[in-house]
Amino acid sequence: MKVKKGSWVQIHNIVLKAENRAPQVPEDTKKVALELWVKGFLQEDGEIGSEVKVKTITGRIETGKLVAVNPTYHHGFGNFVPELLQIGLQLREILSGGETHE
Amino acid sequence: MNKDISYESVLSRKNEIMKRAVGIDFSSYESGSIAFDYERMMRETGYTLGEMKEIQGYTGVGNTPLLELKNLTRLARILSSDGKGARIFIKDEAANPSGSFKARRAANAVYHAKKHGYKGVIAATSGNYGAAVASQAAMHGLKCIIVQECYDSKGLGQPEIIEKARKCEAYGAEVVQLTVGPELFYTFLKLLEETGYFNASLYTPFGIAGVETLGYELAIQFRERIGKDPDVVVCTNAGGGNLTGTARGLYKAGAESVKVIGASVNLQGLHMASDTQFNKKSFTTGHTGFGIPFATWPDRSDVPRSAARPLRYMDRYVTVSQGEVFYMTEALAQIEGLERGPAGNISLAAAFSIAQELNEDQIIVVQETEYTGAGKHIQPQLSFARDNGIEIRFGNPQDEIPGKNIIIPSHPQLIKTKELDLEKLKKSYIQNCIELNKVKEISSNDLDFLAQDTNTTLSFVRDVLADKNIVIHE
Numbered sequence: 001m002k003v004k005k006g007s008w009v010q011i012h013n014i015v016l017k018a019e020n021r022a023p024q025v026p027e028d029t030k031k032v033a034l035e036l037w038v039k040g041f042l043q044e045d046g047e048i049g050s051e052v053k054v055k056t057i058t059g060r061i062e063t064g065k066l067v068a069v070n071p072t073y074h075h076g077f078g079n080f081v082p083e084l085l086q087i088g089l090q091l092r093e094i095l096s097g098g099e100t101h102e
Numbered sequence: 103m104n105k106d107i108s109y110e111s112v113l114s115r116k117n118e119i120m121k122r123a124v125g126i127d128f129s130s131y132e133s134g135s136i137a138f139d140y141e142r143m144m145r146e147t148g149y150t151l152g153e154m155k156e157i158q159g160y161t162g163v164g165n166t167p168l169l170e171l172k173n174l175t176r177l178a179r180i181l182s183s184d185g186k187g188a189r190i191f192i193k194d195e196a197a198n199p200s201g202s203f204k205a206r207r208a209a210n211a212v213y214h215a216k217k218h219g220y221k222g223v224i225a226a227t228s229g230n231y232g233a234a235v236a237s238q239a240a241m242h243g244l245k246c247i248i249v250q251e252c253y254d255s256k257g258l259g260q261p262e263i264i265e266k267a268r269k270c271e272a273y274g275a276e277v278v279q280l281t282v283g284p285e286l287f288y289t290f291l292k293l294l295e296e297t298g299y300f301n302a303s304l305y306t307p308f309g310i311a312g313v314e315t316l317g318y319e320l321a322i323q324f325r326e327r328i329g330k331d332p333d334v335v336v337c338t339n340a341g342g343g344n345l346t347g348t349a350r351g352l353y354k355a356g357a358e359s360v361k362v363i364g365a366s367v368n369l370q371g372l373h374m375a376s377d378t379q380f381n382k383k384s385f386t387t388g389h390t391g392f393g394i395p396f397a398t399w400p401d402r403s404d405v406p407r408s409a410a411r412p413l414r415y416m417d418r419y420v421t422v423s424q425g426e427v428f429y430m431t432e433a434l435a436q437i438e439g440l441e442r443g444p445a446g447n448i449s450l451a452a453a454f455s456i457a458q459e460l461n462e463d464q465i466i467v468v469q470e471t472e473y474t475g476a477g478k479h480i481q482p483q484l485s486f487a488r489d490n491g492i493e494i495r496f497g498n499p500q501d502e503i504p505g506k507n508i509i510i511p512s513h514p515q516l517i518k519t520k521e522l523d524l525e526k527l528k529k530s531y532i533q534n535c536i537e538l539n540k541v542k543e544i545s546s547n548d549l550d551f552l553a554q555d556t557n558t559t560l561s562f563v564r565d566v567l568a569d570k571n572i573v574i575h576e
Contacts, residue, residue, distance in 0.1 A: 015285070015288070016109060016285055020109060021283065021285065025285070026376045028378045032377050034281055036289065037252075037278075037279045038277070038278050039271075057271075057274065057275070058245045059245075060276070074264075075265055075477035075482065077482050080485075081484040081488070081494070084480065084484070087429055088435075088436030090514075091177065091433055091436055092437065094177060094180060095437065
């Protein structure tokens with residue numbers, strides 16, 4: 001997918017390869033690279049997956065692989081957790097005197 | 103001239119980068135051995151309480167409401183024996199501009215950066231502090247970069263951290279997101295060197311002194327409203343700054359008889375730098391994975407000498423489980439009509455349990471709340487945990503195994519803090535001072551410092567040192 005210069009994009013790069021991880025990190029972390037994501041305005045026309053330059057919101061230039069255009073927040077309230085309903089019901093019952101403590 | 107930006111090269115320039123980025127010559131407070139002059143560092147590099155109130159007031163930080171949790175108090179009294187059940191109050195720090203008490207720390211740090219001509223600020227944090235620094239930078243017209251530990255190697259991030267990134271970006275900050283690992287510090291140093299921005303560390307004297315206003319306000323608010331100081335203040339403890347600053351503020355108000363209790367959520371068994379365990383926890387701060395290492399070695403932070411020294415001020419240190427905090431977060435919404443947290447409710451869960459040990463005429467205070475919303479809320483956090491294979495069920499929270507399950511108390515009477523052995527932590531701190539400084543002998547100045555830094559006696563320190571065969575030059 002072609003992406004126009006000036007688009008707001010997210011890029012990804014590798015800060016440290018797995019073999020260069022710090023000695024103090026746990027074994028499972030040593031097996032994977034230290035990766036970085038940052039967002040910025042695309043400096044030249046590019047493509048998803050290609051190496052590009054971006055100017056971040058503070059004006060820094062960063063390079064990396066273009067991974068997303070207009071990166072969107074996907075976090076929300078997740079799937080409903082029905083267990084939580086019981087807490088309010090239980091507390092209201094205790095407070096209303098429905099349950100006395102022994 | 104292009105500097106070598108390899109990992110080893112950047113880390114070898116750590117001290118010069120930090121000196122420029124913090125503007126404090128920490129060496130001037132050093133003794134050359136274990137001891138350093140903590141109080142002189144706080145006095146000379148920080149701000150007076152009056153100055154801090156003014157700096158914070160200028161950006162609408164502080165003077166947050168003190169709320170009495172009458173229904174939770176009533177519940178605690180129903181569950182405890184006759185005459186027990188202290189009045190529970192909460193300081194609604196979510197009312198600060200960025201939605202948490204961290205605005206107090208950030209207000210001072212960003213003010214200081216602006217005053218000293220820095221063009222921007224950088225902070226390494228996945229928590230509320232990032233939003234606080236970004237908010238203050240927006241008010242002062244400075245640029246801001248927040249460096250977050252955000253994802254595991256599959257690119258999966260805690261909804262809470264993703265939300266913090268969104269909030270920082272909402273204030274105009276640049277957010278640099280990394281996968282798990284302590285080498286975040288390398289990226290952080292590179293950014294400081296590249297930009298020349300101020301290191302708005304959580305652990306500078308400005309940051310910690312910023313929390314003193316919270317402790318001070320608490321004492322004043324209680325005297326005005328109830329006519330006396332509270333008996334117990336519970337502080338959620340991670341890096342130790344919240345507790346240190348609050349306790350110092352209470353002392354500055356003359357409220358020296360107040361007991362200060364630290365509370366962390368128990369994440370025992372989970373390694374904080376583990377890629378595979380990163381998303382097995384449901385709390386990104388306020389947990390034992392920070393609380394215990396920072397208490398037993400505060401100078402592990404991103405400045406040479408941390409101004410957060412919790413062992414000096416902590417009277418007790420307790421833990422609660424993730425399930426207990428989630429229960430109390432829901433309780434706060436359901437019977438007090440306050441939707442806050444969850445991380446800020448760690449101390450609430452602890453206070454609810456401790457209130458049942460205290461008498462009805464006593465007062466216990468939870469000294470913070472934090473904002474809540476998409477991502478940063480019990481629903482998405484529990485949903486995320488369930489998606490990551492964590493079992494969620496009702497039961498006895500004492501059976502919770504971090505990383506395996508989250509046990510929501512089946513009854514509020516099961517909410518019970520666990521006591522951490524403070525004496526053991528103090529011994530461990532003294533041993534760390536010896537081992538990490540690689541010393542075989544210490545001066546009487548070091549001895550005094552260790553007693554002060556652990557709030558113990560000279561004989562306590564001597565006993566620990568004797569076990570390690572350390573010679574003291576008196």
